[in-house]
Amino acid sequence: MTQTALYQPSAEWQANAHVKGMAAYQSLVDEADRDYEGYWARLAREFISWKTPFTQVLDSSEAPFFKWFADGRLNASYNCLDRHIEAGKGDKTALIFEADDGAVARVSYSELLTRVAQLANALKARGVKKGDRVVIYMSMSVEGVAAMQACARIGATHSVVFGGFSAQSLRDRIQDAGAVMVITADEQQRGGKALPLKAIVDEALEGGSCPTLKDVIVYKRTGGKINWVEGRDLWLHDVTQGQASTCEPEWVEAEHPLFLLYTSGSTGKPKGVQHSTGGYLLHAALTTKWTFDLQDSDVFWCTADIGWVTGHSYITYGPLALGGTEIVFEGVPTYPDAGRFWQMIEKHKVTVFYTAPTAIRSLIKAAEGSEAVHPARYDLSSLRLLGSVGEPINPAAWEWYHKHVGGSRCPIVDTFWQTETGGHMITPLPGATPLVPGSCTLPFPGITTAIVDELGNDVPNGQGGILVVKKPWPSMIRTIWNDPERFKSSYYPAELKGYYLAGDGAIRDADTGYFTITGRIDDVLNVSGHRMGTMEIESALVSCTELVAEAAVVGRPDDTTGEAICAFVVLKRARPHGDEAKAIAKQLRDWVAKEIGPIAKPKDIRFGDNLPKTRSGKIMRRLLRNVAKGESVTQDTSTLENPAILEQLGQAY
Ligand code: WT7
Numbered sequence: 062m063t064q065t066a067l068y069q070p071s072a073e074w075q076a077n078a079h080v081k082g083m084a085a086y087q088s089l090v091d092e093a094d095r096d097y098e099g100y101w102a103r104l105a106r107e108f109i110s111w112k113t114p115f116t117q118v119l120d121s122s123e124a125p126f127f128k129w130f131a132d133g134r135l136n137a138s139y140n141c142l143d144r145h146i147e148a149g150k151g152d153k154t155a156l157i158f159e160a161d162d163g164a165v166a167r168v169s170y171s172e173l174l175t176r177v178a179q180l181a182n183a184l185k186a187r188g189v190k191k192g193d194r195v196v197i198y199m200s201m202s203v204e205g206v207a208a209m210q211a212c213a214r215i216g217a218t219h220s221v222v223f224g225g226f227s228a229q230s231l232r233d234r235i236q237d238a239g240a241v242m243v244i245t246a247d248e249q250q251r252g253g254k255a256l257p258l259k260a261i262v263d264e265a266l267e268g269g270s271c272p273t274l275k276d277v278i279v280y281k282r283t284g285g286k287i288n289w290v291e292g293r294d295l296w297l298h299d300v301t302q303g304q305a306s307t308c309e310p311e312w313v314e315a316e317h318p319l320f321l322l323y324t325s326g327s328t329g330k331p332k333g334v335q336h337s338t339g340g341y342l343l344h345a346a347l348t349t350k351w352t353f354d355l356q357d358s359d360v361f362w363c364t365a366d367i368g369w370v371t372g373h374s375y376i377t378y379g380p381l382a383l384g385g386t387e388i389v390f391e392g393v394p395t396y397p398d399a400g401r402f403w404q405m406i407e408k409h410k411v412t413v414f415y416t417a418p419t420a421i422r423s424l425i426k427a428a429e430g431s432e433a434v435h436p437a438r439y440d441l442s443s444l445r446l447l448g449s450v451g452e453p454i455n456p457a458a459w460e461w462y463h464k465h466v467g468g469s470r471c472p473i474v475d476t477f478w479q480t481e482t483g484g485h486m487i488t489p490l491p492g493a494t495p496l497v498p499g500s501c502t503l504p505f506p507g508i509t510t511a512i513v514d515e516l517g518n519d520v521p522n523g524q525g526g527i528l529v530v531k532k533p534w535p536s537m538i539r540t541i542w543n544d545p546e547r548f549k550s551s552y553y554p555a556e557l558k559g560y561y562l563a564g565d566g567a568i569r570d571a572d573t574g575y576f577t578i579t580g581r582i583d584d585v586l587n588v589s590g591h592r593m594g595t596m597e598i599e600s601a602l603v604s605c606t607e608l609v610a611e612a613a614v615v616g617r618p619d620d621t622t623g624e625a626i627c628a629f630v631v632l633k634r635a636r637p638h639g640d641e642a643k644a645i646a647k648q649l650r651d652w653v654a655k656e657i658g659p660i661a662k663p664k665d666i667r668f669g670d671n672l673p674k675t676r677s678g679k680i681m682r683r684l685l686r687n688v689a690k691g692e693s694v695t696q697d698t699s700t701l702e703n704p705a706i707l708e709q710l711g712q713a714y
Pocket residue numbers: 324369370371449450451452453454475476477478479480481501563564565578580581587590591592
């Protein structure tokens with residue numbers, strides 16, 4: 062790796078940003094080094110309004126189940142809404158909602174609080190209490206953000222399920238969380254089409270499969286025809302009707318679980334990542350302020366869905382905790398055409414824009430194909446900062462984003478983090494860090510990321526290894542819901558000296574010490590910034606018992622989606638050819654969509670008489686990765702039971 066291009070922050074950035082220049086960055090790093098707990102305690106007092114101030118900072122007595130600020134009490138919704146209104150900012154716009162069809166609604170802090178309070182009162186009236194789990198299965202909407210905030214207000218733990226997950230996935234999550242309520246919409250409107258939500262909830266709840274669940278609250282978005290179960294289903298507008306517009310926040314302990322968010326790991330079963338209230342909210346707010354340099358006048362736009370952690374930290378919590386103004390977008394980047402993002406930046410005078418490399422790459426392709434959707438056609442002069450998240454951004458996409466979207470004047474913050482970390486871990490700070498395309502640069506001040514070998518020993522710069530975090534930090538995952546043992550073995554394996562294992566490989570530049578993420582070291586794929594477990598897709602495939610005998614899933618590089626899912630399948634019948642193979646491949650793709658969701662559909666499906674295995678029966682995934690890439694296998698295959706199979710699996714049908 063050679064790090065040639067280096068972009069220095071302008072004098073103006075260095076003078077005006079919240080973190081001004083590298084010396085300021087370094088002094089924060091030093092402060093945390095000198096007095097780790099003192100540093101986080103100072104920030105926790107500055108960024109959070111506590112009902113009961115904490116006296117304890119970090120409690121490691123039950124490591125790796127760390128606690129932060131444990132005797133403090135707060136409410137996340139109070140911190141995101143009430144305190145700004147008390148400070149006289151009630152009329153400030155909190156959310157600018159743009160619908161799929163371009164209609165715009167602006168919601169002030171006072172209005173948002175009223176809606177949150179009414180919904181919170183409605184939830185209480187339905188018997189939802191502190192500690193109950195509420196699943197939110199909604200599209201991007203003011204109501205979705207309000208539903209999360211309403212849960213936070215009453216101390217209910219929300220678990221948002223992305224609207225692209227299937228009934229089966231939704232059912233698994235409702236069951237695992239033991240949810241008492243689902244908040245959904247009749248349909249979601251995306252790309253000019255109405256897509257079902259309530260119908261999927263109905264399917265998930267079929268046959269009394271979720272005994273803990275009492276109510277389904279339905280936001281009427283499209284008015285499309287839906288099925289109605291009397292006694293279980295309630296309209297959102299009915300339950301909020303007549304509710305008081307104030308609702309005393311439930312003051313919870315800092316460690317109270319604000320939310321669960323299911324994510325994929327290296328086994329078949331998604332894990333419910335549990336986050337705290339105090340430590341989580343601190344880092345969401347702090348990173349929004351320093352990484353995005355959020356100022357009072359900014360119009361911030363994070364394009365992520367609230368179904369992912371990015372939408373939690375950088376839509377629902379971070380920007381609102383700071384009293385910012387942000388865009389909530391219902392639609393997709395390509396509707397009505399691939400100029401939609403640029404057109405919305407122009408229209409709303411967006412100043413800070415945060416999106417994913419996969420979106421950038423597909424918009425580059427579109428812009429290269431048609432002048433009409435090229436960012437040059439739009440006035441993007443309001444932009445001052447760009448961000449990237451979800452996967453490594455390749456230097457070519459970085460340069461294009463910098464030049465054509467950022468007008469060569471906006472820094473790009475390439476933010477590395479995970480569902481489990483709650484907020485940014487390695488990222489440039491725009492008024493301080495010189496940028497290198499393709500590198501997420503340096504740790505956020507106070508975050509102790511490092512690169513080690515399999516035994517937890519530091520490796521020198523310039524040499525790749527395993528990415529770890531040496532010290533616990535406030536917004537870290539607290540546990541896996543219902544599975545503390547899995548939490549320990551996934552993130553704190555015994556051999557790693559008590560460091561947090563991120564699951565990514567990384568390398569630091571020999572000269573600058575800058576980090577570059579080299580990709581997952583476990584069986585997790587990143588497809589269009591969506592995290593998928595290969596085992597999860599394999600178990601979905603083999604659950605098609607009528608057809609599938611065995612399946613192995615690997616990733617291969619893809620120009621647009623980063624990685625693509627490639628499945629190798631052994632059928633219970635003879636290996637199919639030609640049209641029959643195509644038809645079965647389609648059937649299996651649809652099956653996976655039904656089991657997990659359309660985002661998990663394999664791009665390639667190859668059929669074989671069997672799979673490459675060692676004599677002890679272990680599937681050689683390394684070889685399958687070569688086959689998936691279309692490479693000829695040059696490694697030694699003498700340990701293989703059946704070397705000829707590689708050629709067969711490499712054949713198209
Ligand atoms: C995985 C986490 C972070 C919120 C969205 C995804 C990859 C994320 C970057 C980046 C390189 C990145 C990692 C990580 N990743 N951001 N800037 N550069 N890789 O959250 O679904 O929990 O996925 O996404 O592999 O482990 P997630």
